[in-house]
Amino acid sequence: MTPKEYTFDAGYQPQVRARRGTREIMLDVIIALLPAVAVGVWQFGFAALIPVATSIASCVFFEWGYRKLMKKPSSIGDLSAVLTGLLLAMTLPGNTPWWIPIIGAFFSIVLVKQLYGGIGKNFLNPALAGRAFLFASYATIMVNWNGWLGSVDAVSTATPLAQLYAAEPTAPTISMLDMFLGKMPGCFGEVSTLALLLGGVYLLCRKVITWHIPVSCFATVAVLTLIFGNGGMNHVDWMLYNLLSGGLVLGTIFMATDYSTSPVTARGRIIYGIGIGVLTVVIRYFGGYPEGNTFAILIMNCCAWFLDQLTQPRQFGVTREDVKAKKAAAKAAKKEAKEAAANG
Amino acid sequence: MPFKFHGGVHPDYKKAPDVPVTFITPPPQVVVPMAQHIGAPCKPLVAVGDQVTMGQKIGENEAPVSAPIHSPVSGKVIAIEPRPHPLGDMIPAVVIENDGLDTPCTDLAPLTEEELNDQDAILIRIREAGIVGMGGAMFPTAFKIRGGLGKVDTLIINGAECEPYLNGDHLTMLNHPEELLKGIQLARIASGLDKAYYGIEKNKQDAIDLLNSLHPEQYGVEIVPEEVKYPQGGEKLQIKAITNREVKPGGLPAGVGCNVISTQTAYAIYRACYEGVPCFERTLTMAGSAIAHPVNAVCRVGTPFSYLVEQCGGFVKEPKKVVLGGPMMGLIATNLEAVNIKGTAGILFFTEEEDRTVENPTCIHCGQCLTVCPMKLEPLYMYKYFQKRDFEKMQQYHVLDCIECGCCSYNCPGRLPLTHSFKTAKILFAVRAAEEKARAEAAAKEAEHK
Known part of the structure; x- marks a missing residue:
């Protein structure tokens, strides 16, 4: 009766799965970064691609090497190391010496990412942690903005952000439109708000990220700078300069939304975004570094897991009243237990 | 306007409702498992050597949560022994040699005009005809309706058919719209209600238009076109979509005053009451990349999968998986000698093409x-x-x-x-x-x- 013996899989439910895997998501983020890379090349010349190349190559190498050494399955196929490398290079000045990213890549990939178990398990954003490490270790190289093609003399090579937060704050010498387009000194991938926003919109459309973190973060920075102002200028101008300068846009769209290091719940993400916004402004106003976004994100990274615990969503079929009643009952039970303990 | 629910996905539907329904000739031998419902399995009422007619009751259990089983063909009982059940294990089954005559059984007469309006008569008939939830859960329908009496104020018929590949419900709507509406009317009368809601996903617009053209309000039925989103047909979400009520965690639909029955169950109720035909046949879809051509078929229960594969032109690729039901919630069969039962909405034969498992699944905490x-x-x-x-x-x-x-x-x-x-x-x-x-x-x- 049996025509042929077949062996059938026991199969995990569901039997079909979406096409998109980790690799496709990482690829989407890389695609979203390309406009900003293009602006970087436009502003810093093709030579600026050298640190980008060494950064990506060394990140992939360290990821491969570590996994090989530890006899763990290779994970370079998911493209997350490529993305880390690209992001790291984008947060460095355009004229960074070629060997600098290699040191940053080692810190990012080995110490921050792989020692904690690799993708999804690290609690700090690898690229940002690498950047922070480099800033701390090679401070003079990391604030050398002379690579900018538009630089003529020393004055114009101060970044707008540095001008905003100088001892005597002044309006940037670069027009707001130029800042929006990216015609200003700064880090390779951070200069063009327009290019980064394009990438952000792409990520939102592809549902790679949700709106919660970027919107809440931008809104917080905007509101705070609008209220407090500074530099003897119109508060609205001050707010716009703040939004357009430094690594805020790159950080908020691409770093703060990093999966491993941000909360997963909607409410958690909003609180997280607000936290980054507040810390960014606080560090910019009061900190030693003009750039606050990097450290704001790294600090909030540490809170991500806690925020997830704090903001467990209300499940289907449970109303607000149910939650309240449950809390009240738990409180009453606790009180009763306490009283019983006191009496007994 | 239906209410929305959180989440859901839009899988590649791969539906083929334009493939016309074929009637699968019953196989020379049918194997009828004595468990085709949730609850107590049936005891065989026949012995080896007995002649049976098509629709004759061959299995019964008096327990309240149970449903009798009827012979899908006429012929001779040649064995009563454990046979492979589609959901795994060996389960006692009545094996009948088909005489090919389909001599009908006359035990169940069509209900009279009076009985068709009598709640109790309909409920007794639903039970006698062995009707179970044909969406896949196979919960005895009579028990479900009786259990909801007094608690349920809304009867919902599930026509979402949100699982990819499956077309059985859609084709039932297209081919038997009037019968379906009458079946829903019977379920409504059995539940003691004035109105029933029929939730249908909008990707079946032709069926929605057809049903609406037949004046469903005459039958006390309202058609509710629903958003195309999996799992729209999930019981809790169907209730949410139509009533905006949310079943409590751990609760039952009856807890929020709702009962949900599936499209083909309603059609089976029609056939049992108007035609006196018990539940031994259903419309199902056979598809997947392993078989030569996908088929929408009316098929008797107890037909071995190997026989059904032949009817689809055989395998063109090495099958890796046999899925019973839709690919999202369907269960896995591991034996081609198992047979289809009342709750089998689809049989999918998948190859490696549909497989997307990886060696090292890794959570990237993406949310x-x-x-x-x-x-x-x-x-x-x-x-x-x-x-x-x-x-x-x-x-x-x-x-x-x-x-x-x-x-x-x-x-x-x-x-x-x-x-x-x-x-x-x-x-x-x-x-x-x-x-x-x-x-x-x-x-x-x-x-x-x-």
Whole structure:
């Protein structure tokens, strides 16, 4: 009766799965970064691609090497190391010496990412942690903005952000439109708000990220700078300069939304975004570094897991009243237990 | 306007309702399992050597949660023995040699005009005809309706058919619209209600238009076109879409005054009451990349899968998986000698083409599973604590309230076996509860001895 013996899989439910895997998501983020890379090349010349190349190559190498050494399955196929490398290079000045990213890549990939178990398990954003490490270790190289093609003399090579937060704050010498387009000194991938926003919109459309973190973060920075102002200028101008300068846009769209290091719940993400916004402004106003976004994100990274615990969503079929009643009952039970303990 | 629910996914539907319905000639030998419903399995009423007619009752159990089983063909009983059941295991089955005559059984006469308006008569007939939930759950329909009397104020007919590949419900709507409406009317009368809601996904617009053109209000039926989103046909979500009520965690649909029955169940009720034909036939879809051509078929229960594969032109590629039902919630069959039963809405033969498992599933903490979970759970944490076998935490993350729709696994870029793990977790919880109960009983006994 049996025509042929077949062996059938026991199969995990569901039997079909979406096409998109980790690799496709990482690829989407890389695609979203390309406009900003293009602006970087436009502003810093093709030579600026050298640190980008060494950064990506060394990140992939360290990821491969570590996994090989530890006899763990290779994970370079998911493209997350490529993305880390690209992001790291984008947060460095355009004229960074070629060997600098290699040191940053080692810190990012080995110490921050792989020692904690690799993708999804690290609690700090690898690229940002690498950047922070480099800033701390090679401070003079990391604030050398002379690579900018538009630089003529020393004055114009101060970044707008540095001008905003100088001892005597002044309006940037670069027009707001130029800042929006990216015609200003700064880090390779951070200069063009327009290019980064394009990438952000792409990520939102592809549902790679949700709106919660970027919107809440931008809104917080905007509101705070609008209220407090500074530099003897119109508060609205001050707010716009703040939004357009430094690594805020790159950080908020691409770093703060990093999966491993941000909360997963909607409410958690909003609180997280607000936290980054507040810390960014606080560090910019009061900190030693003009750039606050990097450290704001790294600090909030540490809170991500806690925020997830704090903001467990209300499940289907449970109303607000149910939650309240449950809390009240738990409180009453606790009180009763306490009283019983006191009496007994 | 139907209400929305959180999450859900849009899988590649791959539906082919334009493939006309073929009637599958019953095989020379049918194998009728004595368990085709949730509840007590039936005891055979016939013996080896008996002649049976098509529609004759051959299995029965008096327990309330049960449904009798009827012969799908006429012929001779040649064996009563355990045979492979589609859901695994060997289950007692009545094997009938088909004489090819389809001599009908006359035990169930069509209901009279008067009986068709009598709640009790319809309920008795639903039970006698062995009707169960034909969407796949196979819960005895008569018991479901009786259990809801007095509590249920809304009867919902599920016509979402949100699973990819399946077309059986859609084609039933297109080919038997009037009968379907009459069947819904009967279910409505049996439930003692004035109105029933028929929720249909908008991707079946032709069926919606056809049903609306037949004046469903005459039958006390309102057609509700619904958003195309999996799992729209999930019981809790169907209730949410139509009434905006949410079934409480751990609760039953009747708890919010709703009963949901599926399209083909309503059609089976029509046939049982108007034609006197019990439940031994259904419309199903056979598809997947392993078979030569997909088929929408009317098929008797008890037909072996191997016979059905032949009817689809045989295998063109090495099959890796046999899925019973839709690909999202369907269960796996591992034996081609198993047969289709009342709840088999589809049989899918998948090759490696449909397979997207990876060697090292890795959670990247992206939160996509939260975005798609219609129960608003946190699958990534449920999975994390499942792996640690941390029961307390699993409970805190509501593993037991997972409806196993598969959305999280479907969407997971890290390809984690999420849904599968939660099903396993539920089994672990049940085992643990049983162990605790046994331990408590043993302790009680010991205390008594002392």
